[in-house]
Amino acid sequence: MDRIFFISFLGLLIVGHGVAGNMVYDNLGMLEDLETVDIEEGLEGFDVPSWTSERGGKVLVNVDSFGAVGDGVSDDTKAFVNAWSTVCNTTKAVFLVPPGRQYKVNATKFKGPCVDKLIIQIDGTIVAPDEPASWDPNYARLWLHFSKVNGIIFQGNGVIDGSGSKWWAASCKKNKSNPCKGAPTALTIDSSNGVKVKGITVQNSQQMNFVITRCNSVRISDVIISSPGDSPNTDGIHITESTNVVLQDSKIGTGDDCVSIVNGSSNIKMKRLYCGPGHGISIGSLGKDNSTGIVTKVVLDTALLRETTNGLRIKTWQGGHGYVRGIRYENVKMENVANPIIIDQFYCDSPKSCENQTAAVEISQIMYRNISGTSKSPKAMKFSCSDTVPCNNIVLTNVNLEGKDGTVETYCNSAQGFGYGIVHPSIDCLTSHDKDYTSTPDIIEVSEETSEEIVHTEL
Ligand SMILES: *[C@@H]1O[C@H](CO)[C@@H](O)[C@H](O)[C@H]1NC(C)=O
Ligand SMILES: *[C@@H]1O[C@H](CO)[C@@H](O)[C@H](O)[C@H]1NC(C)=O
Ligand SMILES: *[C@@H]1O[C@H](CO)[C@@H](O)[C@H](O)[C@H]1NC(C)=O
Ligand SMILES: *[C@@H]1O[C@H](CO)[C@@H](O)[C@H](O)[C@H]1NC(C)=O
Ligand SMILES: *[C@@H]1O[C@H](CO)[C@@H](O)[C@H](O)[C@H]1NC(C)=O
Ligand SMILES: *[C@@H]1O[C@H](CO)[C@@H](O)[C@H](O)[C@H]1NC(C)=O
Ligand SMILES: *[C@@H]1O[C@H](CO)[C@@H](O)[C@H](O)[C@H]1NC(C)=O
Numbered sequence: 001m002d003r004i005f006f007i008s009f010l011g012l013l014i015v016g017h018g019v020a021g022n023m024v025y026d027n028l029g030m031l032e033d034l035e036t037v038d039i040e041e042g043l044e045g046f047d048v049p050s051w052t053s054e055r056g057g058k059v060l061v062n063v064d065s066f067g068a069v070g071d072g073v074s075d076d077t078k079a080f081v082n083a084w085s086t087v088c089n090t091t092k093a094v095f096l097v098p099p100g101r102q103y104k105v106n107a108t109k110f111k112g113p114c115v116d117k118l119i120i121q122i123d124g125t126i127v128a129p130d131e132p133a134s135w136d137p138n139y140a141r142l143w144l145h146f147s148k149v150n151g152i153i154f155q156g157n158g159v160i161d162g163s164g165s166k167w168w169a170a171s172c173k174k175n176k177s178n179p180c181k182g183a184p185t186a187l188t189i190d191s192s193n194g195v196k197v198k199g200i201t202v203q204n205s206q207q208m209n210f211v212i213t214r215c216n217s218v219r220i221s222d223v224i225i226s227s228p229g230d231s232p233n234t235d236g237i238h239i240t241e242s243t244n245v246v247l248q249d250s251k252i253g254t255g256d257d258c259v260s261i262v263n264g265s266s267n268i269k270m271k272r273l274y275c276g277p278g279h280g281i282s283i284g285s286l287g288k289d290n291s292t293g294i295v296t297k298v299v300l301d302t303a304l305l306r307e308t309t310n311g312l313r314i315k316t317w318q319g320g321h322g323y324v325r326g327i328r329y330e331n332v333k334m335e336n337v338a339n340p341i342i343i344d345q346f347y348c349d350s351p352k353s354c355e356n357q358t359a360a361v362e363i364s365q366i367m368y369r370n371i372s373g374t375s376k377s378p379k380a381m382k383f384s385c386s387d388t389v390p391c392n393n394i395v396l397t398n399v400n401l402e403g404k405d406g407t408v409e410t411y412c413n414s415a416q417g418f419g420y421g422i423v424h425p426s427i428d429c430l431t432s433h434d435k436d437y438t439s440t441p442d443i444i445e446v447s448e449e450t451s452e453e454i455v456h457t458e459l
Pocket of ligand 1: 088089112113
């Protein structure tokens, strides 16, 4: 942060809050960290090699050559599995799903390790069989599942279509007499480093559309995620136990969170996203069934959320452990969003109601900067925090949320923080630093850690 800005800011804090010197210094340290939280945007450049321009050097492994029919009716599973065993250990190979056709493929695990920099070129459409009753019960939670594929690149203008409508109808969220059970994720990338995904569309997933799990160093750009606004639990992009993830220039419309970031994830950068319909951009849920949830260092820069049920949301269950820390949201525009800014430590997405408990996932160092637009509900901002584990160091600056019809307000429960610059609606309900707050806030360090795949680059 700029030194001059810092000094004027110090004055502003003292004038605006009349607070004691110690607190100001504590806050400044924390603020400087929050303002400068930065996320490695590794992955040398993002020049995804185009197989067409380098055709000479590439070995094309076309699913058609393995007997795929591509009429949307025939079972092309075997062709995909056989093409995979060939491509996996062929250097400079491209797994090609050609354009203009529809390949029906059953739930399949595409396992590595394979050669590095394998390209999956999806130009056609891959569709899932639509009947839940004949789904392989051993693959109850997956459809296309890729694991241990370091350096893999997914690209193309093709579509991954989960044919989810019968799964949605069978969900307990749709009909309470249905049993509550999980459904497959359309595309999963698991336990892989140096992953790139560019251009593809994932749609109509049975449940979550696209999951990144146990990965490090991932860049997703120019993807489209599309499922109906009323399809249950169809999260757009779900990031779990993953680090150094960049998600940019993508359009997500779905029936659940556009993005959800859960336990074990840090250094997540989101840039230029469109979300709607959907439940917003979420951290969590965390802490379900007394579990530990840790998410640190997340930056969202530039987003438009339209007609979503939540905007920027952090959700944790009562009874959890762990923490959410070092989050910055900036340059976000909301259009008719029901809960534009929300921290909900009483999250309960269960048919049974949830008891309040003393334990909670701790939420601190959360910054909202340059957030504007319209709120559908009167409570444009909600900081609903645990009575025993209050939220702390919530910082807002240049926030302006207006009511779609009528005035808006901020709701707080057990939340500490402050604002500077314009903040509307007023955040008088946030408490300032407690007197007994003596320790220096944790430093949010900018990770300089680099792995083989990570090289500094500017977007
Ligand atoms: C590719 O080669 C690796 C290392 O030899 C081996 O572990 C893996 O099973 C092979 N994968 C396929 C799909 O043949
Ligand atoms: C794909 O699933 C269908 C329906 O369960 C089944 O009949 C078919 O044998 C499966 N294909 C393969 C290659 O296992
Ligand atoms: C819910 O499911 C039950 C049992 O399968 C069925 O009888 C009922 O018609 C369904 N209700 C709706 C609204 O679809
Ligand atoms: C949370 O993530 C950590 C780090 O990846 C993992 O070790 C732990 O098992 C995860 N906990 C839960 C409840 O998933
Ligand atoms: C979570 O902890 C509370 C309080 O110790 C206990 O009453 C409850 O049964 C626990 N829940 C689960 C799912 O373990
Ligand atoms: C504030 O965010 C909006 C996007 O919502 C952007 O257009 C504008 O340039 C940002 N303002 C500043 C000062 O960065
Ligand atoms: C849990 O605590 C919150 C905040 O004190 C309160 O608003 C809510 O009613 C409580 N819920 C239950 C189920 O006791």
